[in-house]
Amino acid sequence: MWNKPWTYREGTAIVAGLLVVGAMLQLTVGPIDWNLMAWPVNIIVAMVLTGAVVTGNVMRKRSYMLRFASSRHAAVPVLIVTAVATAIYGVTNMRETLSCWPFVLLYLWMDIIVGLVTCKHLKPSLRNMCITASHAGLFIALTAATLGSADMQRLKMQVNSDQPEWRATDDNDKVHELDLAISLNHFTIDEYPPKLVVIDNETGKTLPTDKPQSLVLEDSVTEGDIMGYHIKTKRLHDYAAQVATKDTINYVAWGYNGATTAALVDVTKGGKTLASGEWVSNGSFMFPYKGLRLNDKHSLVMPEREPKRYASDVTIYTKSGLKENAVIEVNKPYNIEGWKVYQLSYDETMGRWSKTSVLELVKDPWLPCVYTGIGLLIIGAILMFLTAGRKEEDNK
Amino acid sequence: MIHISWDNFLAFALISVALWALGAYCAWRDSRKAALTSTIAGIAVFMAFIVGLWISLERPPLRTMGETRLWYAFFLPVAGLAVYSRWRYKWILSFSTLMSIVFICVNIFKPDIHNKTLMPALQSPWFAPHVIVYMFCYAIMGAATLMAIAALLGDKIKIKGKSFDGSLIQHPVNNLVNIGLAFMTLGMLMGALWAKEAWGHYWAWDPKETWAAATWLLYLAYIHIGNAPQGTIPRKKYYLLIVAFLCLQMCWWGINYLPSAQAGSVHTYSIS
Numbered sequence: 001m002w003n004k005p006w007t008y009r010e011g012t013a014i015v016a017g018l019l020v021v022g023a024m025l026q027l028t029v030g031p032i033d034w035n036l037m038a039w040p041v042n043i044i045v046a047m048v049l050t051g052a053v054v055t056g057n058v059m060r061k062r063s064y065m066l067r068f069a070s071s072r073h074a075a076v077p078v079l080i081v082t083a084v085a086t087a088i089y090g091v092t093n094m095r096e097t098l099s100c101w102p103f104v105l106l107y108l109w110m111d112i113i114v115g116l117v118t119c120k121h122l123k124p125s126l127r128n129m130c131i132t133a134s135h136a137g138l139f140i141a142l143t144a145a146t147l148g149s150a151d152m153q154r155l156k157m158q159v160n161s162d163q164p165e166w167r168a169t170d171d172n173d174k175v176h177e178l179d180l181a182i183s184l185n186h187f188t189i190d191e192y193p194p195k196l197v198v199i200d201n202e203t204g205k206t207l208p209t210d211k212p213q214s215l216v217l218e219d220s221v222t223e224g225d226i227m228g229y230h231i232k233t234k235r236l237h238d239y240a241a242q243v244a245t246k247d248t249i250n251y252v253a254w255g256y257n258g259a260t261t262a263a264l265v266d267v268t269k270g271g272k273t274l275a276s277g278e279w280v281s282n283g284s285f286m287f288p289y290k291g292l293r294l295n296d297k298h299s300l301v302m303p304e305r306e307p308k309r310y311a312s313d314v315t316i317y318t319k320s321g322l323k324e325n326a327v328i329e330v331n332k333p334y335n336i337e338g339w340k341v342y343q344l345s346y347d348e349t350m351g352r353w354s355k356t357s358v359l360e361l362v363k364d365p366w367l368p369c370v371y372t373g374i375g376l377l378i379i380g381a382i383l384m385f386l387t388a389g390r391k392e393e394d395n396k
Numbered sequence: 397m398i399h400i401s402w403d404n405f406l407a408f409a410l411i412s413v414a415l416w417a418l419g420a421y422c423a424w425r426d427s428r429k430a431a432l433t434s435t436i437a438g439i440a441v442f443m444a445f446i447v448g449l450w451i452s453l454e455r456p457p458l459r460t461m462g463e464t465r466l467w468y469a470f471f472l473p474v475a476g477l478a479v480y481s482r483w484r485y486k487w488i489l490s491f492s493t494l495m496s497i498v499f500i501c502v503n504i505f506k507p508d509i510h511n512k513t514l515m516p517a518l519q520s521p522w523f524a525p526h527v528i529v530y531m532f533c534y535a536i537m538g539a540a541t542l543m544a545i546a547a548l549l550g551d552k553i554k555i556k557g558k559s560f561d562g563s564l565i566q567h568p569v570n571n572l573v574n575i576g577l578a579f580m581t582l583g584m585l586m587g588a589l590w591a592k593e594a595w596g597h598y599w600a601w602d603p604k605e606t607w608a609a610a611t612w613l614l615y616l617a618y619i620h621i622g623n624a625p626q627g628t629i630p631r632k633k634y635y636l637l638i639v640a641f642l643c644l645q646m647c648w649w650g651i652n653y654l655p656s657a658q659a660g661s662v663h664t665y666s667i668s
Binding site: 072075076079080082083084086087089090091093095098134145152154306307308309310329330331332333340342360362364367370374377378380381382384385388 | 515516517519520571574575577578579581582585588589592593594595596597598599601603606607609610611613614616617620621622636643646651654
């Protein structure tokens, strides 16, 4: 061992050494506090790291270690061990892993190797372009994403229709006052059509357990079979109110705050009528839900309707005097003054009648840097696809 | 208007499989043109079903495991066709057809819940390219893994009395992994860009993302290992390829059964 030329054995030994050092740091210094990386510490660290990598490349002729660091014999062991460490994290799913020294040192060593390889291959040829783009992209994305995480702000803001809100809370429920205020003009939910399912009276589980079935009441669908029950819908109210008559419960069309969905059904099984003209409803904050008991074992119920789309029509005011109207929905955040505003949630107890919308505000000043890295990685991947098969013998 | 649903799947699948089998047979008989035509025809029929289902569901069929298996069954013959037309391996079409049949059978005998709803987070232009690119990558990696296993088994496989020479397939396996890895990288990055739009962050160490990273690193390790000398079989490298593919399975569906992921993965849609 350690006789030149070094091979995978030495590469593995370096990784093992890093793990030992990491374990010792973990025991003495304790876990890494990423908050310490907040601006301007992170930009200094990024510059030092990049500077070290560039200097390392300049010095490569003088140091065998530096030449070795950009070889496959250094790369493969760290890739495999990092993959294993990542998989372990994938099983345990403990967030603490991310501030664990051995885990972070593995990624750091990988990052340094990737940086050195980038410098080494900065030469104009298609194959070098593919290598440079991939490695530079990974180096930039990994470095910026890790160091920049301390500068990222993610805040939750609950907006109501009555007044503008400028306070938002972070993960620790600490209140932040922002340079912008948001007021909710209107909140809308579009829902998927209602459906009927048969449940087990005891467990409440949708049947059949291994492959739950449902009858979706949409367009022209008015009847169908579940578990041998033939269900026929005679009437369907998208917006209904529950009205109690002398001896029964009835539903009438009613389009106001708190309306529920209700279906009038007939149920037969093997020609035998189990229910004729009975109502089933999924309820709302105003009306209780109503199921239909078919027999001792089964009931017919209407589950809560799934939201198809929900959106907040808002007005955003900034301290600099901007006033902008925006519709924010899932997958369609709104950009304003460095913030991305996301639709996060709503008052679920009120369902489609929610008067509140929960927004998430995210500021990530390092995003352009990370996206540059991602862009280079995409170019690298495309070049890799285009050049696959061409480099048959070019593998030293 | 014709309404294509899962009820029509059996008919489309039978026609496609018949055409693919014919293509595979023609490949063995060295009728290259017939093999290509028949395979392409089978792919077209299968594609017609996917497009029809897409239209009648009013959303891309990419949500449930059953629907992603559909794409896998589609891309395997596509990958097989690509390999066959480029490197002319007679056996690859039989391989891809057989693998595709497995996925088709799973869909026929153990179908998922097929419903129409698509939660808001999935309603994005990124959805289709992200999953389709990944499915194509899975299919290619599957083909590469099968070739590696065949090479490892070596003389135990007899084709027409002759034992299979595993030492000749090093370059095609490497090429497949390179192409697969290019697609895997694209799929992962598209996922990151989409996640930024949908969930506010491009990388959240969600269990699926974590396993995707581990898988990606293993394939990266594979492509960084040097080639074995001509005429030999790089056994350790192929073992790594098999482990990487197992990791890929974990990422694809294994995590649905992992307690840590069920607790709060944003990626488990089909299990409720």
